[in-house]
Amino acid sequence: MESTMKDLRGGATVLDMDPKSTVGGGVEDVYGEDCATEDQLVTPWTVSVASGYSLLRDPRHNKGLAFTEKERDAHYLRGLLPPVVATQQLQEKKLMHSIRKYQLPIQKYMAMMELEERNERLFYKLLIDNVEELLPIVYTPTVGEACQKYGSIFKRPQGLYISLKEKGKILDVLKNWPERSIQVIVVTDGERILGLGDLGCQGMGIPVGKLALYTALGGVRPSACLPITIDVGTNNEKLLKDEFYIGLRQRRATGQEYAELLHEFMTAVKQNYGEKVLIQFEDFANHNAFELLAKYGTTHLVFNDDIQGTASVVLAGVIAALKLLGGSLADHTFLFLGAGEAGTGIAELIALEMSKRSNAPVEETRKKIWLVDSKGLIVSSRKDSLQHFKQPWAHEHEPVNNLLDAVKAIKPTVLIGSSGVGRTFTKEVVEAMASLNEKPLILALSNPTSQSECTAEEAYTWTKGKAIFASGSPFDPVEYEGKVYVSGQANNAYIFPGFGLGLVISGAIRVHDDMLLAASEALAGQVSEENYANGLTYPPFSNIRKISAHIAANVAAKAYELGLATRLPRPENLVKYAESCMYSPVYRSYR
Template sequence: MESTLKDIRDGASVLDLDPKATVGGGVEDLYGEDFATEDQLVTPWTVSVASGYSLLRDPRHNKGLAFNEKERDAHYLRGLLPPVLSTQELQERKLMNNIREYQVPLQKYMAMMDLQERNERLFYKLLIDNVEELLPVVYTPTVGEACQKYGSIFRRPQGLYISLKEKGKILEVLKNWPERRIQVIVVTDGERILGLGDLGCQGMGIPVGKLSLYTALGGVRPSACLPITIDVGTNNEKLLANEFYIGLKQRRATGKEYSEFLQEFMSAVKQNYGEKVLIQFEDFANHNAFDLLAKYGTSHLVFNDDIQGTASVVLAGIVSALQLLGGTLADHKFLFLGAGEAGTGIAELIALEMSRQTKCPIEETRKKIWLVDSRVVEFFMKICFG
């Protein structure tokens, strides 16, 4: 351990250390967290790395005032922290008190992002223990406002930004990410962020927030998650004119240019992380979302939450309701207001399940589903009710 820490202080990178002598390519697992038992109250995905000043600024391994006396000696933290020892539970109570003092949701969001950037394990403990209160803060609806103002509140980059400037070099960009064992990628091109429209590069808040939920609710290791924003420009005139906008100030690439760029991205992901990495498409516009699923559904492990995730939850709800109402899917007709990604995804899954149950061609079961243009409905509502 002493020689490892000496190498780090002498300027060697953690990534340059001999992986055979360490845990997961880092330094020695001094805390034993990779071999934790049920009796050890530790966060299972955390491994120790560098020491001293750099350790306190590494969000993945920083414990703040929770470092005990032995750890402070082993990691050269003496003098770099106040003398008091504070448990993770006490830090959690303090932070929740602070967050509850904020009246504006965006302030709570920024406080949580600041915490994630300096103490990852405490961030997830806070989120897991207070999920009902904090879920609307780190994700919808607050994340929508955060994306709208992302350029103004931007402090420290999270995830990977892959823009048209990197065309032909996407594989090199992926290799700049320090983690190699990526299992889940959430990627957006920012064209249809929630119901807010084209937010371009500022859509990064969505994959960051979604992957926080993968960890807090699904138990996926944070180091196995990678948020990515594909920046091909934006058609949002306000952002193009905004001096604080952090993305490319040009109109969106379309057609062949867009297709070739996404093809390079998908190929680079598979080459760098293997065939088993899950790529979740998030908040792409309708015309691209369905095309991407159709194009890469057989060659990559892909998933679209807006189309497939929402549809599976809604179908499960309908099937459960039928247990109380009686009858089958085929006994009902379904009317949708609008034909966005979620609506069409739900409609298609209902038709598929109906086809499976009745053995009828899907072309027939689709006839029981109606999608009405939301603008037409709005027009008639105005006529009828003023």
């Protein structure tokens, strides 16, 4: 289908799309604009974008020095660029060279964010091709520091800020966002950012970082992603006194005022973007996180990464570790340090998987799982004083005050840390695990690195190399008595991008626990014999797009099976279909 270009210097440029693309099919789209995940509002052959100087200022379509001689003539770019024509590969090489020269991770973070604002496709090309090196920069642990300093490093707004000032007008605010076809929203209220606490409006770094990973690792189009921060104030005195703080200068709203704002937001999102938009809750405090998930789980497509994403990725590591530990899931005893949203979420998903595999009721399988909070072991005599989400874990046992005594009393085979408090797996605790087990599985999951319950070096040294170890933030390989130990990273980035892609390609309208189990099983299935030989219970991130396609296929299959999918008919080969739907950062041709 031919299209004419307006012959105006500030006019429109026509962007070539693959003529083999079919409406609703998208399989042949070599440019990766993933027609399959796009609600087809336009015929996909041409798209009009700005020309000339404006084109170079448009991050979505700017290619910098990669514009060809022909394109420079056709789109009024002559003289606006130096004469050399560079390939995307050369641009990538030059940028990686300059990023590696920075000493501090926060400098690398800022360089990446500036690149995203300048040239979107090149940003994603760098991130996809150098994922193991750049993931800790755009995500944990560096994103935590970026949030702490967000007011000082803030340059251009990314995403939407919805504060108490917008109450009654949230639908209008959503309409201010230029994109109409949104598939994934990541939203935070900034109250519990990683292990760093209440960062208020500056928590925006989290939704921005998460959605960059949705695109890089899961292949969801950048234009279909929307980061949102809901600003209800902050209780962080330091921020309230900081002259560079960018949020509301007031204490956090709670109770009815908070609930009404959130309800207006959830209603407006569904009204503006429809039933199939995924709303991912991120870094809400426990008391709100569970309530929001329970309240909107039956009416919206919602997912809480801290509760469900963390649970799914940890369960995958546990399933994979069974090959090294031996026995079935039901043969193991689990002890958690931390009984918040992450801890109870993981515990519940392990209990569900155990129930599924052993055909025992979930009330029974929960008895293999014990939790320790700040007051000690959660036992039945404490039931009346416990928050509702802790109550299912209050088993019959005499009170135990600390983690070390709990390890000795419960004799767990698996120790999981989700406390958000660093250095809580002490030498005595880890040595006790090693004395009880031939191969103790130790998961120190709290982020960022400073909050990890123990380091990889401590786990391997204190267990004399016996431990199977994974953490939430990355650790370097450890050498102990001549042998090198490589630890796994139980990073949510393994799960949520593929999980979200699976929901999008199936047109799912609700999230079901069975989909989380399906995601865990798909991830565990990607661990190779070579990975096991190195003591790893997670596959390398270098294969993440392939892993995400398998997770997406498993999640989509479950959505079809449960009757929650709306994109019909179901594709025959879901893995191939997922891959065909993935955004590609390769430059496109202009004519």
